Amino acid sequence: MPQPVCAIVGAGEGLGCSLAxxxxxxxxxxxxxxxxxxxxxxxxxxxxGANAGANVKFFAADATQPDTIEQALATIVGxxxxxxxxxxxxxxxxxxxxxxxxxYADLDGIYRLEVVGAFAAAKSVLPAMRERGRGSVLFxxxxxxxxxxxxxxxxxxxxxxxxxxxxxLAKAYAKDGVHIAHFxxxxxxxxxxxxxxxxxxxxxxxxADPNDVAETYWLTYQQPRGAWSNEVEIRPHTETWTY
Amino acid sequence: MPQPVCAIVGAGEGLGCSLAxxxxxxxxxxxxxxxxxxxxxxxxxxxxGANAGANVKFFAADATQPDTIEQALATIVGxxxxxxxxxxxxxxxxxxxxxxxxxYADLDGIYRLEVVGAFAAAKSVLPAMRERGRGSVLFxxxxxxxxxxxxxxxxxxxxxxxxxxxxxLAKAYAKDGVHIAHFxxxxxxxxxxxxxxxxxxxxxxxxADPNDVAETYWLTYQQPRGAWSNEVEIRPHTETWTY
Amino acid sequence: MPQPVCAIVGAGEGLGCSLAxxxxxxxxxxxxxxxxxxxxxxxxxxxxGANAGANVKFFAADATQPDTIEQALATIVGxxxxxxxxxxxxxxxxxxxxxxxxxYADLDGIYRLEVVGAFAAAKSVLPAMRERGRGSVLFxxxxxxxxxxxxxxxxxxxxxxxxxxxxxLAKAYAKDGVHIAHFxxxxxxxxxxxxxxxxxxxxxxxxADPNDVAETYWLTYQQPRGAWSNEVEIRPHTETWTY
Amino acid sequence: MPQPVCAIVGAGEGLGCSLAxxxxxxxxxxxxxxxxxxxxxxxxxxxxGANAGANVKFFAADATQPDTIEQALATIVGxxxxxxxxxxxxxxxxxxxxxxxxxYADLDGIYRLEVVGAFAAAKSVLPAMRERGRGSVLFxxxxxxxxxxxxxxxxxxxxxxxxxxxxxLAKAYAKDGVHIAHFxxxxxxxxxxxxxxxxxxxxxxxxADPNDVAETYWLTYQQPRGAWSNEVEIRPHTETWTY
Numbered sequence: 001m002p003q004p005v006c007a008i009v010g011a012g013e014g015l016g017c018s019l020a021x022x023x024x025x026x027x028x029x030x031x032x033x034x035x036x037x038x039x040x041x042x043x044x045x046x047x048x049g050a051n052a053g054a055n056v057k058f059f060a061a062d063a064t065q066p067d068t069i070e071q072a073l074a075t076i077v078g079x080x081x082x083x084x085x086x087x088x089x090x091x092x093x094x095x096x097x098x099x100x101x102x103x104y105a106d107l108d109g110i111y112r113l114e115v116v117g118a119f120a121a122a123k124s125v126l127p128a129m130r131e132r133g134r135g136s137v138l139f140x141x142x143x144x145x146x147x148x149x150x151x152x153x154x155x156x157x158x159x160x161x162x163x164x165x166x167x168x169l170a171k172a173y174a175k176d177g178v179h180i181a182h183f184x185x186x187x188x189x190x191x192x193x194x195x196x197x198x199x200x201x202x203x204x205x206x207x208a209d210p211n212d213v214a215e216t217y218w219l220t221y222q223q224p225r226g227a228w229s230n231e232v233e234i235r236p237h238t239e240t241w242t243y
Numbered sequence: 244m245p246q247p248v249c250a251i252v253g254a255g256e257g258l259g260c261s262l263a264x265x266x267x268x269x270x271x272x273x274x275x276x277x278x279x280x281x282x283x284x285x286x287x288x289x290x291x292g293a294n295a296g297a298n299v300k301f302f303a304a305d306a307t308q309p310d311t312i313e314q315a316l317a318t319i320v321g322x323x324x325x326x327x328x329x330x331x332x333x334x335x336x337x338x339x340x341x342x343x344x345x346x347y348a349d350l351d352g353i354y355r356l357e358v359v360g361a362f363a364a365a366k367s368v369l370p371a372m373r374e375r376g377r378g379s380v381l382f383x384x385x386x387x388x389x390x391x392x393x394x395x396x397x398x399x400x401x402x403x404x405x406x407x408x409x410x411x412l413a414k415a416y417a418k419d420g421v422h423i424a425h426f427x428x429x430x431x432x433x434x435x436x437x438x439x440x441x442x443x444x445x446x447x448x449x450x451a452d453p454n455d456v457a458e459t460y461w462l463t464y465q466q467p468r469g470a471w472s473n474e475v476e477i478r479p480h481t482e483t484w485t486y
Numbered sequence: 487m488p489q490p491v492c493a494i495v496g497a498g499e500g501l502g503c504s505l506a507x508x509x510x511x512x513x514x515x516x517x518x519x520x521x522x523x524x525x526x527x528x529x530x531x532x533x534x535g536a537n538a539g540a541n542v543k544f545f546a547a548d549a550t551q552p553d554t555i556e557q558a559l560a561t562i563v564g565x566x567x568x569x570x571x572x573x574x575x576x577x578x579x580x581x582x583x584x585x586x587x588x589x590y591a592d593l594d595g596i597y598r599l600e601v602v603g604a605f606a607a608a609k610s611v612l613p614a615m616r617e618r619g620r621g622s623v624l625f626x627x628x629x630x631x632x633x634x635x636x637x638x639x640x641x642x643x644x645x646x647x648x649x650x651x652x653x654x655l656a657k658a659y660a661k662d663g664v665h666i667a668h669f670x671x672x673x674x675x676x677x678x679x680x681x682x683x684x685x686x687x688x689x690x691x692x693x694a695d696p697n698d699v700a701e702t703y704w705l706t707y708q709q710p711r712g713a714w715s716n717e718v719e720i721r722p723h724t725e726t727w728t729y
Numbered sequence: 730m731p732q733p734v735c736a737i738v739g740a741g742e743g744l745g746c747s748l749a750x751x752x753x754x755x756x757x758x759x760x761x762x763x764x765x766x767x768x769x770x771x772x773x774x775x776x777x778g779a780n781a782g783a784n785v786k787f788f789a790a791d792a793t794q795p796d797t798i799e800q801a802l803a804t805i806v807g808x809x810x811x812x813x814x815x816x817x818x819x820x821x822x823x824x825x826x827x828x829x830x831x832x833y834a835d836l837d838g839i840y841r842l843e844v845v846g847a848f849a850a851a852k853s854v855l856p857a858m859r860e861r862g863r864g865s866v867l868f869x870x871x872x873x874x875x876x877x878x879x880x881x882x883x884x885x886x887x888x889x890x891x892x893x894x895x896x897x898l899a900k901a902y903a904k905d906g907v908h909i910a911h912f913x914x915x916x917x918x919x920x921x922x923x924x925x926x927x928x929x930x931x932x933x934x935x936x937a938d939p940n941d942v943a944e945t946y947w948l949t950y951q952q953p954r955g956a957w958s959n960e961v962e963i964r965p966h967t968e969t970w971t972y
Contacts (some may be wrong), residue, residue: 011827023469029956039245062889066833088927098901099848099894099897099898099902100852100855100856100901100902102848104845104849107845107848108845111840111844111890114735115836115840115886116833116836116837117827119836120833121832123829126829127829147727147896148893148894148896148897148898148899148900149896149897149900150890150897150900150901151901153893153894153898153901155897156893156897157844157890157894157897158891159893160889160890160892160893161886161889161890161893163826163842163877163889164877164882164885164886164888164889164890165828165877165882165886166877167484167876167877167878167885168828168878168879168882168885168886169877169882170484171483171484171877171878171879172827172828172829172879172880172882173828173829174480174481174482174851175480175481177480179480179956208470209467209469209470210471211469212467212468212469212470212476213469213470214468215466215470216466216467216470216471216472219462219463219465219466220462222462223458223459223462224452224455224458224459224479225268225479225480225481226451226452226454226455226456226480227451227452227455227456227458227459227477227478227479228459228478229440229459229472229475229476229477230476230478230482230484231476232472232475233472233473233474234470234471234472235390235470235471235473236468236469236470236471237417237418237420237422237468237469238418239417240414241410241473241633245699263686271489302505309590331574341658342605342651342654342655342658342659343609343612343613343658343659345605347552347602347606350601350602350605351602354597354601356646357596358593358597358643359590359593362585362588362590362593363590366586369586370586381715390653390970391649391650391651391652391653391654391655391656391657392653392654392657393654393657393658394649394658396650396654396658399650399653400601400647400650400651400654402650402968403646403649403650404597404643404646404647404650406634406645406646407642407643407645407646408585408634408639408643409634410633410634410635410642411585411634411635411639411643412585412634412639413634414634414635414636415585415586415636415637416586417582419667435693444728493826499962504913515840526898545755600940653970656970657969657970659966660966660967661966661967663966665966693873694955694956695953695955695956697955698953698954698955698956699955699956701952702952702953702956702957702958705948705949705951705952706948708948709945709948710938710941710944710945711941711943711965711966712937712940712941712965712966713937713938713941713942713944713945713963713964713965713966714941714945714963714964714966715945715958715961715962715963716962716964718958718961719958719959719960720956720958721957721959722954722955722957723903723904723906723908723954723957724903724904725903725958727896727899727900728897
């Protein structure tokens with residue numbers, strides 16, 4: 001009997017890894033979409049570890065190239081079956097810059113990554129989801145979607161756009177039975193890149209455990225269609241609210 | 244072996260009934276707090292129906308009289324044990340009026356119901372929850388908490404205040420392991436009073452099923468402490484967003 | 487020829503003083519409403535200094551006692567003429583406390599000050615303003631109106647309620663030609679009480695000059711009815727946004 | 730003696746025309762930036778009509794081509810002097826579509842118009858403004874910047890991005906004396922294109938008079954640096970709030 005399929009765009013070492021393990025553990029086959037197979041090898045191992053019976057496969061695509069996203073998702077459908085859950089979980093560069101240091105290439109890149117790629121992924125699965133009358137499209141985002149930044153303007157511009165897209169999709173297609181949700185992480189994740197960034201200041205108590213975050217994605221996925229959240233905020237119990 | 248205790252302030256025929264049934268069905272003993280036993284009889288029956296083994300009890304209190312709320316919760320702790328989940332689920336009058344028609348008594352009444360009563364309930368359970376390092380305080384609210392109204396100003400004033408209280412409690416006590424959440428229902432519920440209000444316009448498809456809403460409360464309750472939502476929006480998939 | 491009348495509830499040493507001077511300087515007669523004449527003596531002097539021809543009068547009322555507010559405004563109308571601009575500028579205690587330290591008396595007091603008193607003042611002037619088809623009701627508020635606080639929950643609860651009231655009034659009565667505006671000061675003011683609170687940390691560059699803030703109130707007052715702001719944020723150019 | 734310079738990107742028949750007239754009437758020289766001189770001829774006539782002594786000039790640029798914006802503004806500075814006020818007032822297509830009908834070209838176009846072009850304009854004037862310690866950059870936006878849309882997703886995605894940019898610039902450069910403001914028009918303007926769109930439903934009372942809106946831009950421009958608004962909402966007194 002075929003398992004339901006969860007496709008994850010941006011399945012790296014952090015949250016993507018936890019999401020792959022969680023959905024695999026709950027009985028999903030997992031399609032991992034990254035630029036390189038190496039980039040998603042940790043997620044693949046985690047998914048297999050969580051459920052040896054899960055079908056876990058890698059598909060190459062570059063989120064900033066919408067055609068490659070469309071092709072990867074078409075291949076997934078042909079190979080593994082319809083996508084039941086799509087998680088768009090890319091993460092742009094956190095490199096700090098002041099607004100006047102942004103280049104046009106930076107502006108183009110963040111938009112392709114956060115908005116155009118998210119749209120390409122959503123449009124690759126939404127028509128079939130609407131036809132079946134069910135499906136979930138989950139976008140990983142951040143509090144940066146709600147306020148500009150003197151030091152990380154690119155991140156804000158990208159996440160604002162992603163939130164506009166997510167709300168627009170939810171308003172248009174929730175009625176067809178498709179659950180579209182924007183996860184606002186109001187916290188830093190306890191993932192390898194953050195340990196590097198924090199250095200001596202690293203304190204796991206202050207960061208969100210990606211396994212906990214994946215659990216909250218899963219609980220949101222389980223919401224009945226009569227009582228959906230379309231925007232979900234997430235912070236660890238130790239977090240000082242920044243907003 | 245004692246069951247965990249869920250106390251519900253405002254357990255009437257609608258959402259309170261569904262919440263009582265849900266938490267009873269999941270193994271909780273249920274303490275129902277209303278002005279009259281008759282007012283919570285439907286909820287009591289629903290809880291018993293969901294789990295014949297649940298200990299379901301009624302305690303009289305008037306949410307607009309904070310001393311009675313404190314007394315009822317003290318009695319519950321003595322009688323049934325520590326409260327693990329407190330749900331504050333009162334609902335003020337929906338009577339429409341324009342702002343200049345509000346009386347000082349109206350203003351006082353809505354504040355006592357939505358803010359003072361909610362605080363009285365929270366303060367009756369929070370010290371013990373903080374000491375144990377766990378517990379959940381869930382407030383039923385609405386989109387009225389986010390915007391004023393030309394036609395229902397009292398409802399807005401009350402819910403704004405409740406939201407301020409809920410955020411303040413979460414910011415102060417989440418770190419102690421207590422999950423405080425404000426549920427913004429961006430919808431009308433399919434409950435008896437709404438059927439009356441809508442009359443010929445009644446369409447169950449446009450309203451949120453209170454059992455679905457209770458399910459989403461339950462899923463929120465299950466969030467791990469590393470990934471909590473403190474404000475949860477809820478709308479049925481058929482809902483046109485009003486905000 | 488009679489001058490237009492500006493009534494200021496809460497005309498103390500800080501912003502109230504600057505507002506009295508600004509509106510007097512622009513040709514308004516000024517009615518100052520405070521608990522004691524001494525409390526508004528600085529504002530009275532400032533108004534007289536800005537315009538020796540202005541009629542500047544004191545009227546006693548306690549903002550937490552709505553009847554006294556109503557009486558003071560009725561006296562003002564009888565004595566000085568219809569109120570053209572009402573500014574509600576009270577400021578509650580900044581005393582820090584954690585949420586569980588709030589008393590019921592505290593909760594009652596802040597609500598009477600921020601919401602009930604504001605409503606009493608507004609309802610004393612709105613019917614005549616609606617009849618004349620013009621008038622302005624300006625509420626002094628703060629970013630506390632938008633988020634709860636672990637350390638100043640009373641301030642948040644009061645300002646949330648004030649914002650709900652202001653929005654409700656604007657939605658109901660703007661169409662009648664009455665401009666209702668909520669001023670969100672996202673900053674601390676350079677006023678005597680702040681110098682005390684900051685102590686050694688006092689730095690006038692980081693605080694908003696109350697004369698500048700009064701100027702922005704005045705500019706908002708001048709907005710044509712075809713292009714009103716109902717919520718106005720204010721911060722000095724040196725301010726780090728807190729929201 | 731040279732006049733201060735106000736540069737307007739997107740000076741068509743509607744608000745751009747009123748802004749040109751307002752700032753000319755207040756003593757500014759006016760630089761009009763549009764794709765074709767014909768497109769800004771009404772604004773040029775309005776500015777000249779408001780102040781026969783104003784120097785009013787046209788400069789060709791395409792807001793979706795950032796290099797042309799940079800070149801036009803460099804030419805303006807060389808020709809007319811430093812820009813004191815920059816108004817970015819482009820308006821994308823209002824063509825309705827559901828989200829799945831958006832093309833990648835549409836997504837690219839709206840971003841170039843609303844975000845990249847706004848950034849190109851800002852970056853062409855901000856360094857000199859920061860050096861002089863004064864200047865104003867004003868962005869025309871809409872309530873679409875705050876919520877997604879089932880029917881106008883492109884407009885929302887563009888305005889969300891513009892708001893993120895505006896907040897980021899304000900947070901970074903207000904401290905240098907540059908006033909950056911985002912005008913959220915929560916209304917439709919009474920301009921030729923709206924008369925067409927509304928057809929038989931056209932009712933000038935329900936629309937904002939662009940001269941009133943220009944007046945509110947002007948009043949915002951006059952705010953002292955100690956009390957700036959960075960986000961300004963505008964609606965006519967007859968407007969039913971949509972948010």
